[in-house]
Amino acid sequence: MLVKVYGSAVFGVEATTITVEVNIASGIGYHLVGLPDNAVKESSYRIAAALQNNNYKLPGKKIIINMAPADLRKEGSAYDLTFALGILSASKQIKAEDISSYIIMGELSLDGSLQPIKGALPIAIQARKEGFKGFILPVQNAREAAIVSGLEVYGVENITQVIDFFDKGKPLERTEINTRETFYNNLNEIEHDFADVKGQESIKRCMEIAAAGGHNIILIGPPGAGKNMLAKRLPTILPPMTLQEALETTKIHSVAGRIKDNIGLMSQRPFRSPHHTISDVALVGGGAYPQPGEISLSHNGVLFLDELPEFKRGVLEVMRQPLEDREVTISRAKFTVTYPSSFMLVASMNPSPGGYFNDPGAPVTSSASEMNRYLSKISGPLLDRIDIHIEVTPVPFEKLSEERRGESSVKIRERVIRARDLQSQRFKELTHIHYNAQMGPRQIREFCVLDDVSKTLLKTAMERLSLSARAYDRILKVARSIADLQGSELIRPDHISEAIQYRSLDREGWLA
Known part of the structure; x- marks a missing residue:
């Protein structure tokens, strides 16, 4: 008997419906076709044990399972439940007249319980698009899939529940969430607050400008100056995510299997902080079966690279194209996958191998040549994509011991939103x-028009401070953001002078 059951495969951040055709005839053998990988091929052992431990059996006949389209590579263990239900229906161990109306996905344990899958959200979106009645999947992924309205989502804990649903008409508990209500209720939750940061008023101002204009920023300072603390609080002053941004972000994390149990739509901007030993593939994405990397997991959020010169140069260089294009394309012989990667880059670094500026009173001193050699690990083209460079100095005791709290992230965010x-x-x-x-x-020529005084100021600064040519556009962009924070249509000389301060690494001899 031939039965068709439906599953789904995820490529990039999009899903493709897979038709699983199960045919049982006289003979013997278990044949799985349709370009399955090893994890899919090994499903027969998990299915046999799960059925046996739940008082069913793998029929001793010739079982042929075809996964269509047959020229599309299938991977992962999420098809176990799909195959098992198809085999039970085709062997007439259960009645499942309505089985073709559902997408069924889940990895089976040997006792019949279900393990979570990856990509539940894009699968649910595609299922609704193609008119399926519902989606049956592990309970751990149910809230994630239930984001999609107009689709019945059933989270199940074991295969017996699914069998009873089709064979005996025993109802399953439908997972329903109010997407908009849940999203807006969690939108303004703040874990880290700028009010906790003592002192560093100039750095907070710099972070506010970066958030207002979406500028990449690098923080340069000795250990303990507060670089990490400041970076972790940047997402809290960025504008809240829109519903569309939240869906995009959740899809990427869903594909990577990074959605926490019982979490539906992501409402907070992501903050990713990979270790400096990360490989280029882990950073930008890829692998034999391409997965999103850290830059895509940072989409609509912040990517924080601590101790930037400690990263391998080749790893940093692969970021250059995604920083410009806001997406990364991974090509293989038979297919190409594109992941979005629109993120703010926040980097931090010590000014020297010893960790301190060229100060005779520092615990560890480095010569100017050692410091320049250390800084040269970061290429010019990468620095060219970082608009703001700021020196972070340690906070004095008087500031640390103050009882007064600083300005909150909520107040700063209001100015950034405006x-x-x-x-x-x-x-x-x-x-x-x-x-x-x-x-x-x-756009710089059109929206960053300077008056004569501002032009003269910028010209003088570039000559006296030996600013590089690449600093020119960056200064204008940052000045435009400073003007926007003040609600000014025109860029004034004070905006230009403040923006000039934020190009430390372009100034020759700044370490002397």
Whole structure:
């Protein structure tokens, strides 16, 4: 007897419906075709044990399972439940007249319980698009899939529940969540707050400017100056995610299997902080079966690279193209996968191998040549993509011992949102530009017009401070963000002078 059951395969952040055809006829053998990988091929052992331990059996006949489209590579263990239900239905051990109306996915344990799967959200989106009635999957992924309205989502704990649902009409508990209500209720939860940071007012100001214009930023300072603490609080002053951004972000984390149990839609911007020993594939994504890397997991959030010069140079260089294009494309012989990667880069570093500036009173001193050699580990093209360079100095005891709390992230975020609203209006006719950091030469000429005083100030600064040519556009972009924070349509000389301060690494002899 031939039975068709439906599963799904995820490529990139999109899903493709897989038709699983199960045919049982006279003879003997278990034949699985349709380009399955080893994890799919090994399903027969898990299925046999799970059925036996739940008073069913793998029929002693010729079983042929075809996964269509047959030229598409299938991977993972999430098809166990799909195969098991198809085999039981085709061998007439159960009645399952309505089985073709559902997408069924889940990895089986030997006792019949279900393990979570990856990519539940894109699978649910595709199932609704193709008109399926419902989606049956492990209970751990149910809230993630239930984000999709108009689709019945049933989270199950074991195979017996699914069998009873089809064979005996025993109802399953449907998982339903109010996506918008859940999203907006959790939107303003703040774990880290800028109010906890003592002192560092100039650095907070710099972080606010970076958030307002979406600028990449690098923090340079000795150990214990507060670089990590400041970086972790940057997502709390970025504008709250829109519902569309939340869906995009959740899809990527779903594909990577990074959604926590019983968490539906992600409402907080991601903050990723990979260790400096990370490989280039882990950073940008890839592998034999491409998976999203850290830069894609940071989409719509912040990627924090602590101790930037300690990262392998080749690892840092692969970020150059994603930083410009806001997406990363991974090519293989038979297919190409594109993952979005629109993130803010926040990097931190010590000014020297010893960790301190060229100060005779520092615990560990380094010569100017050692410090320059250390800084040269970061390439010019990468620095060219970082708009703001800021020196972070240790906080004095008087500031640390103050009882007064600093300005909260909520208040800073309000100013950032107002600045972003101005930019949204400014770039409303441009589909690929949403904030100042994304401006190209044409937009800089149009929206960063300087008066004579500002031009003279910028010219003098570039000559006296030996600023590089690449600093010119960056200064104008940052000045535009400073002006937006003040609600000014024009870029004034004080905006230019403040922006000039944020190009430390472009100044020759800044370490002397």
